Amino acid sequence: MDPYKYRPASAFNSPFWTTNSGAPVWNNNSSLTVGSRGPILLEDYHLVEKLANFDRERIPERVVHARGASAKGFFEVTHDISNLTCADFLRSPGVQTPVIVRFSTVIHERGSPETLRDPRGFAVKFYTREGNFDLVGNNFPVFFIRDGMKFPDMVHALKPNPKTHIQEDWRIMDFFSHHPESLHMFTFLFDDIGVPADYRHMDGSGVNTYTLISKEGKAHYVKFHWKTTCGVKSLLEEEAVIVGGTNHSHATKDLTDSIAAGNYPEWKLFIQTIDPDYEDRFDFDPLDVTKTWPEDIIPLQPVGRMVLNKNIDNFFAENEQLAFCPSIVVPGIYYSDDKLLQTRIFSYSDTQRHRLGPNYLMLPPNAPKCAHHNNHHEGFMNFMHRDEEVNYFPSRYDPVRHAERFPNPPGVLTGRREKVVIEKENNFKQPGERYRSMDPARQERFIKRMVGALSDPRVTHEVRSIWVSYWSQADKSLGQKLATRLNVKPSM
Numbered sequence: 363m364d365p366y367k368y369r370p371a372s373a374f375n376s377p378f379w380t381t382n383s384g385a386p387v388w389n390n391n392s393s394l395t396v397g398s399r400g401p402i403l404l405e406d407y408h409l410v411e412k413l414a415n416f417d418r419e420r421i422p423e424r425v426v427h428a429r430g431a432s433a434k435g436f437f438e439v440t441h442d443i444s445n446l447t448c449a450d451f452l453r454s455p456g457v458q459t460p461v462i463v464r465f466s467t468v469i470h471e472r473g474s475p476e477t478l479r480d481p482r483g484f485a486v487k488f489y490t491r492e493g494n495f496d497l498v499g500n501n502f503p504v505f506f507i508r509d510g511m512k513f514p515d516m517v518h519a520l521k522p523n524p525k526t527h528i529q530e531d532w533r534i535m536d537f538f539s540h541h542p543e544s545l546h547m548f549t550f551l552f553d554d555i556g557v558p559a560d561y562r563h564m565d566g567s568g569v570n571t572y573t574l575i576s577k578e579g580k581a582h583y584v585k586f587h588w589k590t591t592c593g594v595k596s597l598l599e600e601e602a603v604i605v606g607g608t609n610h611s612h613a614t615k616d617l618t619d620s621i622a623a624g625n626y627p628e629w630k631l632f633i634q635t636i637d638p639d640y641e642d643r644f645d646f647d648p649l650d651v652t653k654t655w656p657e658d659i660i661p662l663q664p665v666g667r668m669v670l671n672k673n674i675d676n677f678f679a680e681n682e683q684l685a686f687c688p689s690i691v692v693p694g695i696y697y698s699d700d701k702l703l704q705t706r707i708f709s710y711s712d713t714q715r716h717r718l719g720p721n722y723l724m725l726p727p728n729a730p731k732c733a734h735h736n737n738h739h740e741g742f743m744n745f746m747h748r749d750e751e752v753n754y755f756p757s758r759y760d761p762v763r764h765a766e767r768f769p770n771p772p773g774v775l776t777g778r779r780e781k782v783v784i785e786k787e788n789n790f791k792q793p794g795e796r797y798r799s800m801d802p803a804r805q806e807r808f809i810k811r812m813v814g815a816l817s818d819p820r821v822t823h824e825v826r827s828i829w830v831s832y833w834s835q836a837d838k839s840l841g842q843k844l845a846t847r848l849n850v851k852p853s854m
């Protein structure tokens with residue numbers, strides 16, 4: 363091995379303790395003191411280094427999705443969709459691609475219980491031959507808001523009160539009373555699936571609309587969906603209290619244990635597609651992330667399967683330092699003009715440069731597994747080995763050339779500068795349909811949770827009646843039931 367290309371690892375099985383610079387440590391028990399009881403000498407370099415490293419062990423936790431569990435495995439194409447996309451990893455059935463997945467809760471801290479009512483993150487990194495593709499999704503197919511401008515406020519409202527550090531329903535109900543587009547998301551969050559049994563028993567969704575582009579340059583809007591083969595299971599309130607009270611890491615443990623036992627979790631990947639030439643024919647905007655695409659008119663098409671068959675070796679390296687970003691796509695998969703997605707394209711790598719440093723993409727779980735090259739280098743914690751003399755472009759000395767051009771979405775963009783809400787808001791139809799699709803017992807549990815949140819003593823009469831009026835527009839009988847139980851009349 364070339365000693366100068368050596369990368370630090372603790373896997374070389376040194377027979378004895380060493381300092382970080384490799385010097386032997388002959389005593390890892392006692393500090394270096396003057397006499398047996400004397401003060402400690404600053405020259406005890408090993409002690410100083412040990413404490414200094416310890417003092418810096420924590421990095422900032424993710425601003426959202428701080429609590430998570432990851433695992434590795436593979437994705438395999440089972441159905442040919444090469445007519446829709448030129449993505450190399452989707453080129454034909456049988457093709458396998460390594461993946462790393464991170465499941466998470468959203469709102470609470472790194473060490474919080476995994477039994478709280480909260481959406482779950484479902485982020486998949488595909489290590490393809492044409493670079494990584496990050497499908498950074500959730501377990502619900504829609505989202506609370508449709509414009510990323512509102513995301514920081516939304517997260518502040520959902521996070522604990524800045525004064526008391528307690529999550530409080532009055533703040534949540536207050537914020538969302540301004541956002542009827544959130545109703546659809548609440549029909550998932552306040553449904554039984556708002557507390558998944560664990561990470562294996564939940565579906566996933568890319569949520570935002572992306573674009574698939576074929577070799578010929580034809581674009582299709584696409585939504586991605588993961589369906590668990592383990593079946594969807596949830597915890598009702600009383601069960602969640604017992605499970606969470608017994609082990610606040612139960613979902614991480616379930617994932618780790620089942621993989622260790624050879625009981626590998628598996629999901630099937632499906633897509634729905636819309637030809638952008640016909641995007642206006644719906645009563646909703648297909649790029650509105652608060653909407654699902656009805657499966658009876660836009661059917662699910664099978665694409666592949668994902669199997670998680672390997673636990674991570676180290677939580678810090680492969681979970682804390684793992685970084686996903688919806689902007690990380692491959693040729694054949696592109697963004698759409700979905701406003702929320704457009705904001706996400708900026709936000710993830712921005713936070714990761716802060717959370718992990720500017721060279722976070724060099725960290726082993728984040729780095730592509732294919733050959734990669736550019737001249738963005740140096741900066742803090744750069745550990746890439748480079749021995750080129752030419753670090754500029756273009757150069758007659760550097761043989762590296764542009765990649766072959768790949769197709770972009772062909773649509774033409776025109777319009778005035780605007781700061782407006784989309785035209786087809788249609789905030790009430792889909793939440794009403796979803797509520798009516800639940801059986802009566804499930805509807806009753808949904809109502810109880812909504813009444814519970816709106817019964818916070820600090821929720822004002824005005825906020826309660828706004829919510830009742832929203833739900834009445836989604837479903838008359840739901841509105842009536844809420845009005846009776848909360849003793850309010852709809853306000854509009």
Ligand code: HEM
Pocket residue numbers: 423424425426427430464465466482483484485498499500505509510511513567568569570684685686702703705706709710713714717
């Ligand atoms: C404008 C809207 C959004 C913004 C600005 C935003 C921002 C962020 C940020 C800053 C992080 C932390 C990333 C890190 O530190 O590595 C994050 C994590 C995450 N977000 Fe979002 N987010 C948005 C909407 C969404 C939506 C709609 C979804 C679901 C499709 C989603 C899914 C996730 C997931 C799964 C993670 C955790 C990734 C991991 O496991 O490391 N986010 N988001």
